[in-house]
Amino acid sequence: MGGVEVSDGCSERCGVGPHRSGAVAADRSWTRVGAAQAGFPVRPVGPRRVGTALSRPLARLLRARSGAAPAHARHRRAQGGKGWVYDRIRALVGDGLVTAEGPPHAMHRRMIQPAFRSTRIASYMDVMNREATEMARSWQPGQAVAVDRAVAELAGMVVARSLCSSAHMPARTARRLAFLNTSVLKVMSARSLLPASAWERLPLPSTRRTTAHVAEFHHLVDDLIARYRADDTDHGDLLSVLLAARDEDTGSAMTDRQIHSEITTLFVAGIETTSAALAGAFYELARHPDVEQRVVAELREVLAGRAPALDDLPRLDYTQRFLREVLRRYGIWFLMRRAVDDLEWRGWRIPAGTTLLFSPYALHHDTGLYPDPTRIDPDRWLDDDRPREAFLPFSTGPRGCMGESFAWAELTVVLAVVLSRWRLRPAPGSVVRRVASSSVRPEPLRMIVEPR
Numbered sequence: 328m329g330g331v332e333v334s335d336g337c338s339e340r341c342g343v344g345p346h347r348s349g350a351v352a353a354d355r356s357w358t359r360v361g362a363a364q365a366g367f368p369v370r371p372v373g374p375r376r377v378g379t380a381l382s383r384p385l386a387r388l389l390r391a392r393s394g395a396a397p398a399h400a401r402h403r404r405a406q407g408g409k410g411w412v413y414d415r416i417r418a419l420v421g422d423g424l425v426t427a428e429g430p431p432h433a434m435h436r437r438m439i440q441p442a443f444r445s446t447r448i449a450s451y452m453d454v455m456n457r458e459a460t461e462m463a464r465s466w467q468p469g470q471a472v473a474v475d476r477a478v479a480e481l482a483g484m485v486v487a488r489s490l491c492s493s494a495h496m497p498a499r500t501a502r503r504l505a506f507l508n509t510s511v512l513k514v515m516s517a518r519s520l521l522p523a524s525a526w527e528r529l530p531l532p533s534t535r536r537t538t539a540h541v542a543e544f545h546h547l548v549d550d551l552i553a554r555y556r557a558d559d560t561d562h563g564d565l566l567s568v569l570l571a572a573r574d575e576d577t578g579s580a581m582t583d584r585q586i587h588s589e590i591t592t593l594f595v596a597g598i599e600t601t602s603a604a605l606a607g608a609f610y611e612l613a614r615h616p617d618v619e620q621r622v623v624a625e626l627r628e629v630l631a632g633r634a635p636a637l638d639d640l641p642r643l644d645y646t647q648r649f650l651r652e653v654l655r656r657y658g659i660w661f662l663m664r665r666a667v668d669d670l671e672w673r674g675w676r677i678p679a680g681t682t683l684l685f686s687p688y689a690l691h692h693d694t695g696l697y698p699d700p701t702r703i704d705p706d707r708w709l710d711d712d713r714p715r716e717a718f719l720p721f722s723t724g725p726r727g728c729m730g731e732s733f734a735w736a737e738l739t740v741v742l743a744v745v746l747s748r749w750r751l752r753p754a755p756g757s758v759v760r761r762v763a764s765s766s767v768r769p770e771p772l773r774m775i776v777e778p779r
């Protein structure tokens with residue numbers, strides 16, 4: 328698996344630990360790559376760490392908007408460019424929401440927004456419930472389940488079925504799309520950390536396999552778009568919204584190529600992030616029986632055995648606070664931005680074109696904001712008076728996560744469905760590591776499932 332191991336202490340293998348300033352966990356090559364590529368005044372705090380000391384102020388920059396510039400420039404300035412990691416992801420997804428910049432990004436964001444309104448989320452929750460129930464029903468008492476893989480498949484199926492709920496995508500195609508995306512992403516996540524691409528052109532078996540998987544994925548997506556175009560029916564799913572979307576200024580629709588990029592983007596954005604959080608949730612519940620007891624009790628009391636609906640979420644207060652802790656501990660490792668203009672900022676001179684690294688993970692482990700940050704403590708969110716930018720698992724501002732409500736719903740539904748049937752315990756003898764590629768997650772995660 329691509330990615331680097333992170334740990335909570337500051338052992339020999341550790342890239343990151345509790346600290347005040349925020350640091351990017353790094354293996355040796357990434358330390359060099361990160362510092363050199365960033366062209367940024369990093370403060371080395373150890374042989375295997377890159378200290379940024381900037382996560383909190385950068386969080387403010389993510390929100391910042393310039394008032395004086397024309398709308399065009401204002402948008403570009405507000406979001407900045409995104410940096411070389413995104414340039415490399417673009418090879419897979421094209422100019423979808425995650426990678427597009429400037430006015431095309433703003434226009435697509437407006438066009439896609441209706442797909443994430445609460446009425447739509449409510450119908451995706453049916454998909455989430457169905458898929459989670461199928462996964463939970465497939466387990467046998469005492470079985471050792473590779474939970475990290477199971478939740479990745481589940482997250483893939485949820486995205487596939489939310490995109491396309493109709494018979495145009497048979498179950499085997501949905502499973503195949505989810506599989507191909509996960510397989511390609513594993514390689515892409517590892518490669519996106521490396522600036523050089525020459526070795527990717529070597530005829531290695533892994534490179535050939537990835538190329539074949541990418542081609543098959545794109546072919547299946549093209550086929551799906553063609554079927555929907557021919558049928559011209561609103562199936563109430565995400566793909567129907569994409570096809571019907573019109574730009575409010577020009578009235579123009581998205582081309583097939585743009586829709587293709589957005590579908591690929593939703594797979595890329597919605598699977599690894601959510602599955603990392605789900606794996607983190609099951610792992611932490613097994614490690615904290617007291618927390619598990621309270622989550623299970625609340626789910627029972629509020630839901631009385633039924634699947635959660637959208638308006639149940641605010642009533643599941645302890646569960647949501649537990650999930651906040653999970654997103655704090657297992658979120659996105661780093662984001663990147665490229666300065667569009669020269670910036671003078673807190674004594675730092677940042678020339679246009681500079682790539683900035685921002686680590687939500689480091690921010691979420693800042694001891695000034697989160698005392699004892701490695702502890703899972705849902706009650707730390709009671710009477711929370713931290714600034715808004717202290718918690719950014721979904722980033723913020725004009726490039727904040729489009730699927731945030733979708734993700735909250737999915738995490739809650741899957742937890743409710745699985746915990747109503749099963750108690751998960753780490754398999755004896757298994758060693759679980761905290762691994763970071765684009766998100767931090769526990770891996771490998773083999774767990775024994777016991778009937779509850």
Ligand code: HEM
Nearest residue numbers: 424425596597600601604659720721722726728729730734
């Ligand atoms: C726990 C789950 C998730 C987390 C932690 C998460 C986090 C994030 C973050 C940090 C970003 C900003 C990335 C950047 O600036 O480069 C982002 C963007 C995005 N996310 Fe999520 N995400 C999650 C789930 C989802 C899901 C389920 C979907 C869709 C089904 C989704 C769709 C998107 C899209 C389309 C963007 C790009 C938004 C834009 O640039 O306008 N995400 N996400």
